[in-house]
Amino acid sequence: MAVNSLKTFSALIIIVVFCFAAGCSENTENSTGLVLLPSSIVGDLPTQKRFDQAFDIRTVPGEPANKGEQTRIYVGNMSQYEMRTLLAFRVVLPDNAEIITAQLNLYVVSIKGELPVRLSVHLLEREFVENEVTYQIAAEGEPWSTPGGDYQSSALGEAVFEGNEIDTVVVDLDIKVLNSKLSAADTTLPMIVLTDREESVLGLLSWESYPDQPIASRLDLVFDLPPETETYLLERRSFSDATITNYQGPAAKPEYLLVGEIPASQVFFSYDLSGLPPLATVNRAWLHLSIADAVVVDTFQVATYAVVKEPENISYVSTSTDIVGTPQSVKSGDSALEIDVSKALQALILYGESGSNYKYLVISSYGKGNLAGYMELYPSDWPDSSLRPYLQLVYTDVPEAAKPKK
Amino acid sequence: MTDSKKIPGRPEYGIFKFIAALLVAGLVFTSGPAMADSMIGALHLGVPVNYGDARSRGMGGVSAAVTGEDFSFTNPARTVNFWRSGFNGVVSQDYTTLKTPGGESSIRSTDFIAFRGVFPTYKGFVVSWGIYQWRDLSWEYSDRVRVDILQNELARSFTSSGGLYVTRLGIARTVNKHLALGIGLDWLIGRVNRNRSLDFEDTSYLNSKEQFNSRYAFFRPTFGLLAAYKKVQLGISATLPRTASVDYYNAYISGYTDKQTQALKYPFCWRMGISYRLTRRAVIGADMEFENWKDAEYFSDPLIEITTQKRFCLGFELMPSAEENPSFYRKIPFRVGYSFARYPFKIDGYDYSERLFSVGTGRYFGRNNGLVDLALEFCRRKTDAPGYPEEGIFRVIVSLSAFERWIGRPQRK
Numbered sequence: 001m002a003v004n005s006l007k008t009f010s011a012l013i014i015i016v017v018f019c020f021a022a023g024c025s026e027n028t029e030n031s032t033g034l035v036l037l038p039s040s041i042v043g044d045l046p047t048q049k050r051f052d053q054a055f056d057i058r059t060v061p062g063e064p065a066n067k068g069e070q071t072r073i074y075v076g077n078m079s080q081y082e083m084r085t086l087l088a089f090r091v092v093l094p095d096n097a098e099i100i101t102a103q104l105n106l107y108v109v110s111i112k113g114e115l116p117v118r119l120s121v122h123l124l125e126r127e128f129v130e131n132e133v134t135y136q137i138a139a140e141g142e143p144w145s146t147p148g149g150d151y152q153s154s155a156l157g158e159a160v161f162e163g164n165e166i167d168t169v170v171v172d173l174d175i176k177v178l179n180s181k182l183s184a185a186d187t188t189l190p191m192i193v194l195t196d197r198e199e200s201v202l203g204l205l206s207w208e209s210y211p212d213q214p215i216a217s218r219l220d221l222v223f224d225l226p227p228e229t230e231t232y233l234l235e236r237r238s239f240s241d242a243t244i245t246n247y248q249g250p251a252a253k254p255e256y257l258l259v260g261e262i263p264a265s266q267v268f269f270s271y272d273l274s275g276l277p278p279l280a281t282v283n284r285a286w287l288h289l290s291i292a293d294a295v296v297v298d299t300f301q302v303a304t305y306a307v308v309k310e311p312e313n314i315s316y317v318s319t320s321t322d323i324v325g326t327p328q329s330v331k332s333g334d335s336a337l338e339i340d341v342s343k344a345l346q347a348l349i350l351y352g353e354s355g356s357n358y359k360y361l362v363i364s365s366y367g368k369g370n371l372a373g374y375m376e377l378y379p380s381d382w383p384d385s386s387l388r389p390y391l392q393l394v395y396t397d398v399p400e401a402a403k404p405k406k
Numbered sequence: 407m408t409d410s411k412k413i414p415g416r417p418e419y420g421i422f423k424f425i426a427a428l429l430v431a432g433l434v435f436t437s438g439p440a441m442a443d444s445m446i447g448a449l450h451l452g453v454p455v456n457y458g459d460a461r462s463r464g465m466g467g468v469s470a471a472v473t474g475e476d477f478s479f480t481n482p483a484r485t486v487n488f489w490r491s492g493f494n495g496v497v498s499q500d501y502t503t504l505k506t507p508g509g510e511s512s513i514r515s516t517d518f519i520a521f522r523g524v525f526p527t528y529k530g531f532v533v534s535w536g537i538y539q540w541r542d543l544s545w546e547y548s549d550r551v552r553v554d555i556l557q558n559e560l561a562r563s564f565t566s567s568g569g570l571y572v573t574r575l576g577i578a579r580t581v582n583k584h585l586a587l588g589i590g591l592d593w594l595i596g597r598v599n600r601n602r603s604l605d606f607e608d609t610s611y612l613n614s615k616e617q618f619n620s621r622y623a624f625f626r627p628t629f630g631l632l633a634a635y636k637k638v639q640l641g642i643s644a645t646l647p648r649t650a651s652v653d654y655y656n657a658y659i660s661g662y663t664d665k666q667t668q669a670l671k672y673p674f675c676w677r678m679g680i681s682y683r684l685t686r687r688a689v690i691g692a693d694m695e696f697e698n699w700k701d702a703e704y705f706s707d708p709l710i711e712i713t714t715q716k717r718f719c720l721g722f723e724l725m726p727s728a729e730e731n732p733s734f735y736r737k738i739p740f741r742v743g744y745s746f747a748r749y750p751f752k753i754d755g756y757d758y759s760e761r762l763f764s765v766g767t768g769r770y771f772g773r774n775n776g777l778v779d780l781a782l783e784f785c786r787r788k789t790d791a792p793g794y795p796e797e798g799i800f801r802v803i804v805s806l807s808a809f810e811r812w813i814g815r816p817q818r819k
Binding site for chain 2: 034035036037038039040041042043045046047048279281282283284340342346349350394396398399401402403404405
């Protein structure tokens with residue numbers, strides 16, 4: 001009896017398993033019946049909107065940013081820009097050490113312009129702070145006596161470079177000057193590298209390229225310790241390096257909007273977003289800009305910030321502020337730029353009740369990537385309307401059921 | 407007892423078989439995708455679930471006043487019919503076809519419906535604990551639409567997963583030979599996770615995605631009464647209304663999140679059932695159930711008008727023969743039933759209704775310490791409002807029960 005019951009039960013289980021297994025070949029996509037979904041769940045389809053006029057568009061100038069933390073350092077001249085490389089080595093020699101030879105190795109990773117290039121290395125008369133130094137100041141509150149660096153007029157060494165893009169420049173340094181400098185109990189050798197060649201720029205490897213590895217400009221010192229006859233080699237990598245840049249071109253033209261690294265300048269755009277749903281999802285937003293002129297040194301990348309401020313409180317957005325979205329590159333000769341401002345606009349929409357109607361898209365030079373350069377943009381009152389900037393977006397309102405309950 | 411020889415189907419292994427069978431069923435049920443249950447659930451607080459066990463489901467949902475071992479939750483007083491402890495689990499599988507003038511689609515869904523334990527104790531009290539699904543909030547929809555501003559079609563999908571469950575701690579007692587009373591403390595818990603997504607083929611666009619979830623939790627009592635007179639039994643149960651908070655959580659792909667709490671009034675529900683013993687083996691019964699959602703102020707949408715949910719059930723059961731060595735077909739019960747339900751909303755003034763025909767059977771096993779019941783339902787959901795789809799469902803419901811091993815073969819009276 002029990003065995004029969006067990007068989008019956010087993011048969012039932014098999015039938016059930018079969019029934020469920022048969023259902024595995026289902027079609028799981030339900031392509032009918034939308035009518036059964038309440039409109040509060042279905043919501044609206046994407047909408048496109050174009051803003052030709054802005055509340056406010058303005059150029060906001062700033063101070064040139066420090067370029068001590070970039071992965072390359074530059075020396076040369078290009079398009080009204082003069083670039084100088086600053087290096088600093090930490091050297092401690094025995095008291096009676098006498099330097100026999102000294103060489104500075106610079107690692108070239110990019111060349112723009114004509115070769116050969118003559119490089120001259122000078123000893124700086126004062127130290128600099130890597131993440132503060134600019135063409136105007138050696139450190140915060142410590143301006144150079146002469147903008148561009150206080151250095152000895154006579155060169156510590158010179159070399160002519162006419163090699164390849166990935167190459168090393170070896171500069172023999174004046175050992176008398178070095179012996180004199182180091183015998184004065186100085187342990188830091190700050191240097192500046194200059195070039196006189198027009199329209200030519202060398203990009204050099206900086207220590208930030210490989211911060212975990214000893215890869216940076218290298219100083220080789222061979223010295224002896226009299227009366228010993230042996231010689232010693234001291235290798236030092238630069239612990240601090242930066243580029244300082246000077247703009248020698250004409251002043252910005254007031255008829256254009258200016259986005260620049262040097263001269264430092266940002267453009268603030270404010271649009272009337274009150275017509276958009278308060279929590280709309282920005283599927284895509286792009287700002288169309290027509291470029292009147294652009295100067296690109298190495299690269300010129302454009303970044304976007306989202307700022308909510310009253311017009312009277314607007315100020316230049318620091319490069320330490322996080323950008324919104326991904327920087328976009330501008331090339332020499334570009335006549336138009338379509339900047340993806342989706343994330344920035346989304347951020348502005350979500351700022352919601354911020355107490356201010358002025359929500360700004362800020363178009364800026366990407367300070368962490370640009371050494372110099374600028375672009376001039378046609379303003380919104382330019383006679384040719386096809387060159388005026390405009391904002392276009394595709395957005396979707398969230399379904400009613402997903403909105404906050406009132 | 408000195409004989410240690412193992413006997414097939416030995417009673418003390420009944421509970422292990424029960425758990426093993428549930429695990430097997432669970433594995434089978436979850437081996438495939440558990441997708442949309444019913445699109446109709448999107449129009450209200452889900453689709454109402456019949457929370458009877460497979461015996462009741464075979465009888466069209468009749469259970470409030472039937473006798474014997476039935477684990478349905480419809481009437482807290484009805485557990486006084488148990489004279490031995492037992493556990494029961496119910497699962498179901500739906501094969502749903504949605505028909506519209508524009509086409510047809512098929513979906514399969516899996517549901518856990520209920521689990522319950524009933525324990526007769528001292529002085530005639532019967533304690534029970536269990537959990538059952540009250541409303542099913544799972545559905546899914548997807549399509550592609552063309553939008554003027556886009557070059558490619560836009561893919562839309564709408565999904566909802568979750569359900570409302572009630573855990574009931576119940577106690578019942580026979581007052582006299584004609585009357586039994588019961589009360590259940592119902593803890594309603596539930597969640598629903600809903601999503602809408604709009605996917606652009608052009609990857610330079612950010613897809614829209616909104617998640618809007620809600621959580622439910624509150625207590626309310628259910629009172630039950632079971633009366634018997636000669637061949638007639640009458641069962642009544644009532645669940646009190648309750649206003650309780652619902653937690654809402656919204657999150658959008660844009661980064662916006664929002665948490666809120668709002669009150670929701672759950673309606674007064676009552677159910678009444680009657681059964682009549684036609685012969686020694688044959689029983690006929692009927693149930694009716696009302697949920698007064700009209701007063702609940704739930705779900706405001708111009709598409710629908712909220713109304714009272716009603717369900718009417720009619721069922722018949724032919725018990726197994728008590729004779730010695732009956733033929734096979736007389737060893738198992740035969741059940742048949744019909745139910746009609748009106749969902750708690752109207753579209754354009756028309757009801758959305760559910761008509762259901764069911765058949766069922768069952769079998770004791772393991773020296774009568776185990777019981778498997780099977781019900782097959784043929785269900786149709788439709789409205790007379792023009793243009794709205796019709797849903798056909800074939801449903802397989804299985805319940806497994808395990809009882810105390812020292813009690814003799816029970817008879818369903």
